[in-house]
Amino acid sequence: MSATPVNRTPRGRTPYRGATSGSGARRAVRTAAAVLVLAVLLFPLYWMIDIALQPGTGLAATDWFPVHADWGNFRRVLDSQGSSLLTSLLVALGAVAVCLALAAPAAYGLARFRLPGTRTIVFGTLITQMVPGMVIANAVYSSYVDLHLVNTYLGLILADASLGLPFSVVLLRSFMAALPHEVIEAAWVDGANRFTAFLRIVLPMSRNALITCGLFTFLFAWSDFLFALTLNTTDDVKPITLSMYEYMGAHVDDWGAVMATAVLAAVPAAVLLVVAQKYVAAGVSGGALK
Amino acid sequence: MTTSAPTSTALVPPRPAVRRRPTAAWLRWGFVAPAVVYMAAFFGYPLVRNVLMSFQHYTPKTFFTGSAPFSGLGNWRAVLDNPLLGQALWHTLVFTVGSLAGQFCIGLALAVFFNGRFRLAGFARAVLLLPWLVPMVVSSVVWRKLLDQDTGVVNTALQDVHLAHSPVHWLSSPSLALLSAILVNIWIGIPFNMVILYGGLQEIPREVYEAAALDGAGPWQTFRRVTLPMLRPVITVVLVLGFMSTIKILDLILALTGGGPADSTQTLGTLTYQLSFQSLDFGQGAVVGTLLVAISAVFAVFYLRANRAEFAGEQ
Numbered sequence: 173m174s175a176t177p178v179n180r181t182p183r184g185r186t187p188y189r190g191a192t193s194g195s196g197a198r199r200a201v202r203t204a205a206a207v208l209v210l211a212v213l214l215f216p217l218y219w220m221i222d223i224a225l226q227p228g229t230g231l232a233a234t235d236w237f238p239v240h241a242d243w244g245n246f247r248r249v250l251d252s253q254g255s256s257l258l259t260s261l262l263v264a265l266g267a268v269a270v271c272l273a274l275a276a277p278a279a280y281g282l283a284r285f286r287l288p289g290t291r292t293i294v295f296g297t298l299i300t301q302m303v304p305g306m307v308i309a310n311a312v313y314s315s316y317v318d319l320h321l322v323n324t325y326l327g328l329i330l331a332d333a334s335l336g337l338p339f340s341v342v343l344l345r346s347f348m349a350a351l352p353h354e355v356i357e358a359a360w361v362d363g364a365n366r367f368t369a370f371l372r373i374v375l376p377m378s379r380n381a382l383i384t385c386g387l388f389t390f391l392f393a394w395s396d397f398l399f400a401l402t403l404n405t406t407d408d409v410k411p412i413t414l415s416m417y418e419y420m421g422a423h424v425d426d427w428g429a430v431m432a433t434a435v436l437a438a439v440p441a442a443v444l445l446v447v448a449q450k451y452v453a454a455g456v457s458g459g460a461l462k
Numbered sequence: 463m464t465t466s467a468p469t470s471t472a473l474v475p476p477r478p479a480v481r482r483r484p485t486a487a488w489l490r491w492g493f494v495a496p497a498v499v500y501m502a503a504f505f506g507y508p509l510v511r512n513v514l515m516s517f518q519h520y521t522p523k524t525f526f527t528g529s530a531p532f533s534g535l536g537n538w539r540a541v542l543d544n545p546l547l548g549q550a551l552w553h554t555l556v557f558t559v560g561s562l563a564g565q566f567c568i569g570l571a572l573a574v575f576f577n578g579r580f581r582l583a584g585f586a587r588a589v590l591l592l593p594w595l596v597p598m599v600v601s602s603v604v605w606r607k608l609l610d611q612d613t614g615v616v617n618t619a620l621q622d623v624h625l626a627h628s629p630v631h632w633l634s635s636p637s638l639a640l641l642s643a644i645l646v647n648i649w650i651g652i653p654f655n656m657v658i659l660y661g662g663l664q665e666i667p668r669e670v671y672e673a674a675a676l677d678g679a680g681p682w683q684t685f686r687r688v689t690l691p692m693l694r695p696v697i698t699v700v701l702v703l704g705f706m707s708t709i710k711i712l713d714l715i716l717a718l719t720g721g722g723p724a725d726s727t728q729t730l731g732t733l734t735y736q737l738s739f740q741s742l743d744f745g746q747g748a749v750v751g752t753l754l755v756a757i758s759a760v761f762a763v764f765y766l767r768a769n770r771a772e773f774a775g776e777q
Contacts, residue, residue: 199580206586209572213590213652219615220604234615274497281493293498299766300505301703302758304710306734307751310515310744311508317525334504341497366489395597397713402739413599417717420603427607434600441595449588452595 245432256415266329267393279344336389347381515748564648569655602717636726662696
């Protein structure tokens with residue numbers, strides 16, 4: 173929850189070296205063991221890609237390596253479910269926008285303004301995690317019927333923003349509490365009011381924490397299945413998770429296409445892990461909220 | 463929720479501003495109010511509404527007619543008389559305890575393992591996050607294929623090495639399906655446990671280990687007497703958070719088994735979904751949902767007690 177990990181890569185710290193220092197052979201054994209652990213734990217994801225790349229439907233025995241790799245499954249999936257990928261992207265980006273627009277000012281207010289009730293609000297934010305998604309869906313569905321938000325992008329975006337909001341408020345609040353107060357005060361002296369100081373000084377200084385929150389909200393919203401399943405009754409708004417689930421139900425034996433969809437749905441996670449590793453690490457260790 | 467939080471905030475205590483221009487209270491509340499309203503609508507309101515709904519009679523026609531008359535304890539009686547409820551409670555308990563035990567033990571072992579210094583440690587730690595970052599439905603669908611009794615690679619491999627004579631009915635046997643779901647959820651949860659526990663291990667000062675070594679403690683003694691006690695706050699947080707996300711799980715089971723075969727993987731989460739969104743009996747679904755909240759609330763108390771020190775420190 174602290175602000176510091178955002179600027180600190182895990183590798184930059186000094187790990188405890190007691191048991192492993194010294195012997196180079198021991199370290200080599202550890203590296204070999206790590207590779208083995210990786211191989212075992214990542215095998216299911218490898219297998220997913222392997223099946224997706226095999227021609228045909230994946231019913232026959234699968235080769236251990238995609239020697240006859242072929243993009244046929246991906247082509248079929250993009251034809252039939254490409255629009256769901258776009259839906260997922262739109263919904264996830266929308267959820268990020270809503271979440272950050274709500275969380276950033278609130279986090280700053282809770283960190284700095286000493287408003288009465290701050291303690292209660294932070295407490296409430298922390299315990300929102302115990303509200304099960306199905307309970308939210310139950311109640312929100314009936315309200316959405318009245319508000320005509322069932323089967324709309326706006327409805328799903330608003331619901332998905334709830335997946336990242338508590339996490340973002342808590343993370344940003346710790347980060348903003350640790351910002352040097354002098355800089356912000358200097359802006360007030362220059363005549364900026366709280367809001368302009370927030371926009372011009374606080375937000376740019378919180379860039380790293382904002383990126384972390386944005387990335388995680390994106391992932392949470394992209395991964396959402398429960399709200400997509402419950403808040404949509406037609407095919408108007410169908411994110412890739414729901415589309416894959418329905419495709420699997422309708423084409424029980426077409427594993428090649430199902431796995432190709434799975435690969436496409438897993439792409440954002442993989443991309444973020446590679447491109448934004450430092451932010452992801454900060455979010456996982458800082459948030460612990462999922 | 464790492465242990466580092468109190469330090470970072472304690473370093474910079476909010477202090478009275480020197481000479482600030484008076485800011486209207488409405489502007490200050492304007493920062494906080496939108497998020498508070500949103501959270502009230504998407505977390506607070508559903509809690510209240512579920513309790514109300516559990517006393518109302520919903521039918522498939524309700525959402526056209528808008529009438530859901532209050533029906534006293536009708537829904538509660540129907541749900542409590544439903545033999546599925548007992549089963550779902552039991553499955554939820556087994557699933558949650560089994561998943562947490564597996565995730566935690568393997569996660570802790572890996573955290574200790576990666577706490578050493580060797581080639582690829584940082585890389586491996588990062589890549590191992592992947593199973594946790596991938597959407598849960600995706601993982602479940604992949605495992606559904608891996609565990610497929612005829613074409614799944616798990617059975618092929620088991621038969622190739624002669625560990626099984628005939629295909630194992632991982633997902634189609636009522637006595638095995640819940641175990642399979644637990645195994646899949648352990649796989650999904652290992653990275654999260656590993657990373658948080660690894661963070662906790664990193665916070666333990668080196669001097670403590672040096673002192674233990676000077677006192678002649680062996681590795682196992684050091685782990686039991688030094689590492690575990692110092693890791694306790696992090697362990698509590700990991701377990702309670704794991705509990706709260708596991709008990710309400712839906713995605714995994716729907717995509718893996720759909721609650722079957724013969725309701726053998728029906729949990730409180732899937733039962734709520736089934737009652738509300740498949741039978742369209744939102745009243746009965748709300749009863750199960752309310753039970754789910756009540757169980758979570760008991761554990762939220764543990765969570766808050768574990769966090770009390772940090773929470774008090776931040777204020």
